[in-house]
Structure formats: structure tokens, C-alpha cells
Amino acid sequence: MRIIIAGSGIVGLTTGIAFKAIGWDVLVCEQAPEIRAAGAAIGLWRNALDVFAEFGAGDSIRAIGAPVETWFYDATGQRYRAPGFDLAEHSFELFPRPELNRLLAQAVGAENIRLGAKLLAFKEADDGVEVSFADGRVEHADLLVGADGVYSAVRAQLVPGHPAQEHRGHHVWRGMLAAGDEPAEGSILTVGHQRARGGYARTYGDQVVWMVNQFDSEAPVGSKKEEALRRAALLNENGWNDALARLIERTPEAQILHNQIMFVPSLPRWTSARVALIGDAAHGLSPHISAGGTLGVEDVHVLVRAVQRHDTLAAALSAYQANRMPHYAQVHALADAVEAARDAHEYAQTYAEFTHWMLNEGYRASRA
Numbered sequence: 150m151r152i153i154i155a156g157s158g159i160v161g162l163t164t165g166i167a168f169k170a171i172g173w174d175v176l177v178c179e180q181a182p183e184i185r186a187a188g189a190a191i192g193l194w195r196n197a198l199d200v201f202a203e204f205g206a207g208d209s210i211r212a213i214g215a216p217v218e219t220w221f222y223d224a225t226g227q228r229y230r231a232p233g234f235d236l237a238e239h240s241f242e243l244f245p246r247p248e249l250n251r252l253l254a255q256a257v258g259a260e261n262i263r264l265g266a267k268l269l270a271f272k273e274a275d276d277g278v279e280v281s282f283a284d285g286r287v288e289h290a291d292l293l294v295g296a297d298g299v300y301s302a303v304r305a306q307l308v309p310g311h312p313a314q315e316h317r318g319h320h321v322w323r324g325m326l327a328a329g330d331e332p333a334e335g336s337i338l339t340v341g342h343q344r345a346r347g348g349y350a351r352t353y354g355d356q357v358v359w360m361v362n363q364f365d366s367e368a369p370v371g372s373k374k375e376e377a378l379r380r381a382a383l384l385n386e387n388g389w390n391d392a393l394a395r396l397i398e399r400t401p402e403a404q405i406l407h408n409q410i411m412f413v414p415s416l417p418r419w420t421s422a423r424v425a426l427i428g429d430a431a432h433g434l435s436p437h438i439s440a441g442g443t444l445g446v447e448d449v450h451v452l453v454r455a456v457q458r459h460d461t462l463a464a465a466l467s468a469y470q471a472n473r474m475p476h477y478a479q480v481h482a483l484a485d486a487v488e489a490a491r492d493a494h495e496y497a498q499t500y501a502e503f504t505h506w507m508l509n510e511g512y513r514a515s516r517a
């Protein structure tokens with residue numbers, strides 16, 4: 150059996166690893182000329198780490214993770230955790246994205262990855278799917294998986310009329326640099342004034358990553374550094390959080406990432422008989438729950454197990470969709486509550502409710 154996977158982000162690469170592990174012939178097609186990692190670092194929860202382990206990539210990936218235990222701060226530096234939740238609900242591993250994607254690509258195998266291969270369109274027939282690329286090449290497979298992110302070309306053809314949308318007024322600035330004299334444990338997340346949030350944390354290789362975001366933000370007009378510093382000031386009433394501003398100051402302008410946040414609207418379907426959407430292509434979320442990547446990796450487990458359990462691909466894809474679509478309806482409801490949180494206290498409560506669900510009920514549903 151042969152699978153073509155469009156996109157070599159964290160989810161496309163994990164899909165490649167998983168199908169290779171169950172004996173399929175795998176081709177991951179990436180439009181960029183190299184394996185890229187958009188962003189600085191990514192926090193991954195147990196749900197994703199278990200999937201890497203299940204398909205044989207667990208140890209190498211764990212070796213580059215830095216454990217993080219979250220606290221939620223207000224602008225005066227007072228910290229909160231919701232009562233009644235465990236440490237597990239506040240614990241994830243932080244990975245440098247470039248290193249993570251390099252390890253995932255290594256596990257897929259260079260011979261199974263084609264770079265500079267931009268998917269243009271597909272044609273589905275009873276006995277297979279034909280995929281055409283911008284360079285004129287045509288490939289055939291039993292299954293096409295669109296792991297091509299929020300601007301997915303596979304989604305545009307499979308479910309026309311659902312382009313990525315702006316999460317209006319939601320802007321994020323991020324950076325990664327060599328650790329300095331900031332406190333090692335970092336301020337994991339500060340919920341400040343005017344709906345600004347942000348923080349920093351150490352990651353693998355003695356690096357530190359910082360992030361500031363703001364909901365309902367005015368359109369940025371200054372340089373990336375100026376705009377990031379403006380939000381950082383909203384998280385620092387009395388100087389307790391000066392380290393965050395120093396980190397932003399130390400980051401060269403060219404290395405600061407700024408994103409207008411995009412999301413994928415709810416879709417009427419994710420699959421056909423031989424084509425499936427996965428990861429951000431299916432459900433690109435606002436990143437304020439720091440779990441879109443984790444949940445996308447979890448999709449891979451559900452898809453592969455469905456393929457193993459069912460006699461036909463059509464039945465497998467329909468089981469995958471039946472598992473995941475209601476799952477994301479629940480994710481959205483919990484994520485909306487986190488977004489609406491008015492202060493650090495409410496944020497700590499709603500975020501713990503989300504992680505508790507993801508690590509328990511959500512995890513079990515993905516393994517049912």
C-alpha cells in the first residue's frame with residue numbers, strides 16, 4: 150500500500166513515520182526546498198509523546214525536550230494554579246522546532262521525502278488517487294493525506310469554500326535566543342492588561358524562547374521589537390517581569406517572528422474514500438491553548454489505527470472522521486473558555502479544565 154502525504158510539518162512527518170512503521174510505502178511531499186520549522190519552540194503534551202513512542206521515535210525526541218511545569222501569573226507577578234488539578238495537567242515538554250523537525254524527518258528517511266514538491270491537485274478513482282505537482286510530476290497512491298497546514302491545497306479541493314480565516318486582532322510575537330541571566334524557571338504565562346499574554350521558558354540546548362500575544366489588538370505599526378515590547382509592558386506592572394523585556398531587547402529584529410493568527414473554520418467533512426485531512430489542514434486552531442501540534446500528532450494515531458482495523462480505506466477514513474470531528478468540537482468549546490478568561494485566575498482554571506480533558510477523556514477517546 151502506498152501513501153502520499155502533502156506537507157512536512159510536525160504532523161505530516163509523524164504521519165510518514167507511522168505509516169512506515171506499519172509497512173506502507175511512504176512519500177512525504179513538501180513544497181519548500183528544505184525541511185522547515187515555522188516558529189521557535191513547541192510545547193508538546195503526553196498525548197503526542199506517546200504517539201512518537203508508539204511508532205519508534207520516542208527516545209530520540211524525548212532527548213531534546215525540556216520539561217516545563219506551568220504557572221499562570223498576573224501583571225503584578227502573583228502566580229496561580231487551579232485547585233483540584235494534578236501536576237500532570239501543568240506539565241509538558243518544550244522542543245526547539247528546527248531540531249524536532251530534523252529528528253522527525255530523519256525517522257521518515259530522506260529517501261521517503263521529496264522537497265520542492267508542491268501539490269497542486271488530486272484525482273480520486275475507485276482504485277487509487279492521482280496527485281499532480283507544480284513541477285509537472287504525477288504520482289499515484291492508495292491514500293492521500295493532506296498535512297499541508299492552514300492554507301491546505303488538499304482541503305481547498307476536498308472541501309471547497311473553507312479558506313483559512315483571520316483570528317481578528319490576534320497577533321503573536323516570538324523569539325528564541327541563547328539563555329542569559331533570566332530566571333531559569335521562567336514566567337510560563339502572564340495574563341496581563343488589555344488582553345495581552347506572554348512569557349518565556351528555557352528549552353533544549355541552553356536556549357530560551359519568549360512569546361507575547363494580544364487578543365483584540367490594534368494592527369501593529371512599529372517594528373516587530375517595538376510591538377513586542379509594547380505588549381510585554383502590559384505584563385509587567387512593577388518591574389517583576391523585566392527579564393521578558395530584556396529577552397525581547399536582546400533578540401535581533403530579523404529573528405523576531407510575528408504572526409497574525411489564522412484558523413480553519415469547522416468543516417463539513419475531513420475525508421473522502423481515499424483522501425484525508427490531518428493536523429492544521431483539518432483544524433488549525435488559535436495557538437492560545439498551545440496544543441494544536443499535540444492534537445495533530447494525536448490525529449495520526451487515530452488515522453493509523455483506523456486503517457489497521459478496517460477492511461477498506463473508505464471505512465477506515467470514515468471511522469477516523471467520526472472519531473476526530475466531535476473531538477475538535479469539544480476542543481473548540483474548551484479553547485473558547487480559555488480565550489474569554491478575564492484574568493490570570495480564570496485563565497488558570499479554564500486552561501486546567503482544557504488540559505485535564507485533553508489528557509484524560511480526550512486521550513481515551515483517541516485510543517478507543
Ligand SMILES: Cc1cc2nc3c(=O)[nH]c(=O)nc-3n(C[C@H](O)[C@H](O)[C@H](O)COP(=O)(O)OP(=O)(O)OC[C@H]3O[C@@H](n4cnc5c(N)ncnc54)[C@H](O)[C@@H]3O)c2cc1C
Pocket residue numbers: 155156157158159160161178179180181185187188190191192193266267268269296297298299300301302303321323408427428429430434436439440441442443444445
Ligand atoms: C504562535 C504559535 C504557537 C504555537 N504553540 C504551540 C505549542 O506550544 N504546542 C502545540 O502543540 N501547538 C502549538 N502551535 C500550533 C502548532 O504550531 C501547529 O498546530 C502545528 O505546527 C501544525 O502542524 P502541521 O504539520 O499540521 O502543519 P504545518 O506545520 O503548517 O506544516 C504544513 C507543511 O505543509 C507544507 N505545504 C503547504 N502547502 C503545500 C502543498 N501544496 N504541497 C506540499 N507541501 C505543502 C508547508 O510548507 C509546511 O511545511 C502554535 C502555533 C502558533 C502559530
